[in-house]
Amino acid sequence: MDNASWSIHRNIMTPVTEINEEMVFSLKKDRSPQEVKLLQLEWAVITQLDGEKSVGQIAENLALNGKEIREIFKKLNQENLLEIVERSDEDQTISPEFFEKLNHEMTYLLGPVAGIVMNDVLDVMRKDKNNFEKKYLASLVDMLTSQIDDPIKQIEFQKSIYKSVKSYLF
Amino acid sequence: MVLVGNLKDLRLANIIQINCIERNVAKVTVSSHNRQGYLYFADGQIVHAEISPYIGEKAVREMLSLADGKFKVEAGVQAPTLTIKRPWNSIVLDSLREIDEKNLQSTSIPKQVIALLSEYKGVKNVGVLDFSGKLIEGKLSEELNTHSLSFVWYKIKKILTLFYTENFRYAYLRNHWSHLFIIEFQASVIIIETDLSIFVNDFVRYVSRILKGIS
């Protein structure tokens, strides 16, 4: 097995010790939920498991808070019902270089207030640029764009940053 | 070809959608607690329905209100008569709405909830409309016609029938300076006007939690 595929394989085989909201799970094929006594909410989570929705997305769909959803996934995992599909790791966050580029573009368009605007938007998103998950990148660009009044400058900004955004998502 | 199943596994509304969108000629027999009803499909529509003592649209509504039961789908069976003319998705949407309004103790949205939603940074106005377009709680900008908004709500549900569902999580309209959220809650719809500073993912999660608290 080469390094790349071993790395993917390792992700799936490594036991899950901590649940975080970026994780994506699916049901194990060799074990049925019917073998376990589950509460209604736990069944509701089971029905949401499609190997695509993250823990956070399932929480949103079922209107559960972070603590509630982590408890449920912990239990399902302890009952050996789940296998992880995707794992959050450093590859899922945005590099400091990208934020420098973003800041540079915003400063060009907004002037010295760019830094304040960026921090305000990050505050609203409740995110930290030192640990910014790539899945929120397009939303960040969207919200920064709305801070630019001129529609032509909005497009200019989006065009200048688009390639970098794309490189994170593809 | 005959297909049988339980209405708990596949809802009657979905069975109707599938047969209409696929333009099947079919007869669906619905059995529940010693009652038996029939729906006939052709050319992408429901053409006839009966469940004693009802015929036509009323029979469709009655069958959609059944909480459980079994169904049997027989392909290629022609309807004995034609009693339904209205488009299937209008009938289904109207029936489900009437069932909702009848079953749910109209859990009005408390003023405190409107206040909580209004306090969220970036929210301009919050209003609650009934299906007919009447503003029953809160307030909205004057330029927004509430009947237009209820029309849009109805149209969204109609669009979704093409996707084998009529339940939407939320929808929003957007222009260059604002969002207009349309969020269904039981038999009413909540309209929330916001500026573009809100983070949609977080905002929708916040609204869901508040509404979960009420229901």
Add this chain to the structure above:
Amino acid sequence: MIKEFFKDLTQLDGVEGIALISKDNRMIDSWEAPNFDSKIFNEIGINYYQIFGVLEKSERDYHELVIQHEKGQIYTRQFQELFLLVIARMKVDTAFIRLSVNVVALDLIHSKKLQKILKKMPREGRNYLTRNYLDETEQAYFKKIKLT
């Protein structure tokens, strides 16, 4: 046209279908992922004409409608002469769809190819906000909208 202007969206995992539909409800171009039923595009156009048509009076100039449902999402952008529809699974970031559309929108609208296609299309100027195109429930709404 879609493969030319929206190549990135066609390659994004989770995007199932994209369509450009004229305001006369004619298909300009469409793209779909394997196993996606494109018949939906034939039925969907009129609904958007009606939605945006009714909202015109509000003078709010809404140009985008996003519908998130239990099976995915439908992103619609209104331009002067056409609608763009993107049908995708829930996992696709709506903000990225918007960004992809924004960066090519002007080029698309002004493209000679699009202008040529629109010119060739018969312009029947149908008004989909008339009785013939509204079911009874919609007609009832319409009466109330007109009166207020």
